[in-house]
Amino acid sequence: MLEIDHLSILYDNSAAVEDFSLALAADEIVTLVGPTGCGKTSVLRAVAGLIAPSSGEIRIGAHRIDAKRQVPPEKRGVGLVFQDFALFPHLNVEDNIAFRLKDRAPAEHWLRTLGMEKHRHAMPDTLSGGQKQRVALARALAHAPSVLLLDEPLASLDAALKAELRWQIRLALKAAGVPAIWVTHDQTEALSVGDRMGVMRAGRLEQLDSADVCFRKPATRFVAGFLGDAAFVPGRIEAQRVHTALGDTPLGDEAYAEGAAVDVLVRPDDLSLRRATQGNSLIEWSRYEGETRLHGVRLRQGEQLLVRTNHEDQFEEGEAVDMRICAGHALALFERSAAA
Numbered sequence: 001m002l003e004i005d006h007l008s009i010l011y012d013n014s015a016a017v018e019d020f021s022l023a024l025a026a027d028e029i030v031t032l033v034g035p036t037g038c039g040k041t042s043v044l045r046a047v048a049g050l051i052a053p054s055s056g057e058i059r060i061g062a063h064r065i066d067a068k069r070q071v072p073p074e075k076r077g078v079g080l081v082f083q084d085f086a087l088f089p090h091l092n093v094e095d096n097i098a099f100r101l102k103d104r105a106p107a108e109h110w111l112r113t114l115g116m117e118k119h120r121h122a123m124p125d126t127l128s129g130g131q132k133q134r135v136a137l138a139r140a141l142a143h144a145p146s147v148l149l150l151d152e153p154l155a156s157l158d159a160a161l162k163a164e165l166r167w168q169i170r171l172a173l174k175a176a177g178v179p180a181i182w183v184t185h186d187q188t189e190a191l192s193v194g195d196r197m198g199v200m201r202a203g204r205l206e207q208l209d210s211a212d213v214c215f216r217k218p219a220t221r222f223v224a225g226f227l228g229d230a231a232f233v234p235g236r237i238e239a240q241r242v243h244t245a246l247g248d249t250p251l252g253d254e255a256y257a258e259g260a261a262v263d264v265l266v267r268p269d270d271l272s273l274r275r276a277t278q279g280n281s282l283i284e285w286s287r288y289e290g291e292t293r294l295h296g297v298r299l300r301q302g303e304q305l306l307v308r309t310n311h312e313d314q315f316e317e318g319e320a321v322d323m324r325i326c327a328g329h330a331l332a333l334f335e336r337s338a339a340a
């Protein structure tokens with residue numbers, strides 16, 4: 001059990017984390033994302049016991065930690081997995097995993113579960129990055145932590161390995177039933193492996209929700225833009241629909257007065273393109289992405305929007321097109337007066 005209650009962390013009187021609250025459910029994985037320097041690692045360091053809270057309280061099982069009451073890191077039952085693996089270079093794989101364990105059965109279990117059985121006698125410097133991270137994870141889980149903290153665990157691995165390993169890590173955490181905070185710079189990772197995700201900005205948690213809610217209904221324009229390409233198209237509420245120059249879309253469950261002026265969050269896959277000599281836009285550029293193509297499309301009134309289409313939809317630079325909102329779901333709305 002981990003509860004973080006109104007945590008603030010100051011370094012030299014400068015706030016790195018402000019009023020941060022998070023309670024993890026029994027086997028819940030929460031990913032933490034945000035721009036560099038927003039305070040993600042500081043939250044983990046405070047939970048691990050490497051720094052003290054300046055104010056607020058952290059509860060880990062029966063331990064209560066605040067500015068005045070500290071609990072040494074080794075007594076907290078917190079497991080750590082870092083980007084740089086932090087394996088003991090002089091111990092082989094199985095001894096790394098079983099380090100300081102009286103009963104080696106959990107080490108054996110996680111060695112096998114994470115597919116490292118045939119490497120049990122290998123030394124760390126003979127392993128690939130992905131294998132090292134499996135060993136680090138196996139070691140952390142073999143010690144039965146009450147909570148696991150992962151700080152950029154996949155940052156030093158290549159893209160294909162990242163995609164495979166992040167899912168293996170999620171499955172292992174779920175099998176272990178251990179709650180975890182998983183810090184990452186990678187939006188795709190944050191969106192795919194967490195039960196919930198927290199988006200931080202300048203020390204504060206700006207949104208804490210499921211990935212789907214954060215992506216589709218971001219609490220702020222910052223969250224909208226941080227999690228993917230985002231354009232804000234002016235719209236007006238009329239007869240329970242949102243009307244824009246690119247067509248109209250259903251109104252969600254937000255309460256907006258008839259006639260209200262809004263900005264509609266439009267992502268590249270919410271738009272479609274159709275060749276039309278008198279269309280509302282011109283193709284400025286197109287980029288092949290494999291399964292899809294990304295197009296920079298300029299409205300005749302001036303603004304450029306990004307549109308993602310199937311790879312079969314090819315357009316020439318300068319070609320006239322009609323750009324329309326094609327999303328079937330309600331798009332997120334922001335008050336027109338809200339500051340960007």
Ligand SMILES: Nc1ncnc2c1ncn2[C@@H]1O[C@H](COP(=O)(O)OP(=O)(O)OP(=O)(O)O)[C@@H](O)[C@H]1O
Pocket residue numbers: 011012016034035036037038039040041042043185
């Ligand atoms: N030991 C320290 N002393 C002084 N300032 C620090 C210290 N550690 C971190 N900071 C500052 O606190 C802020 C938050 O840092 P932190 O490492 O928690 O951010 P982060 O979101 O993890 O960043 P990154 O994504 O780059 O790892 C930053 O402004 C950083 O410069």
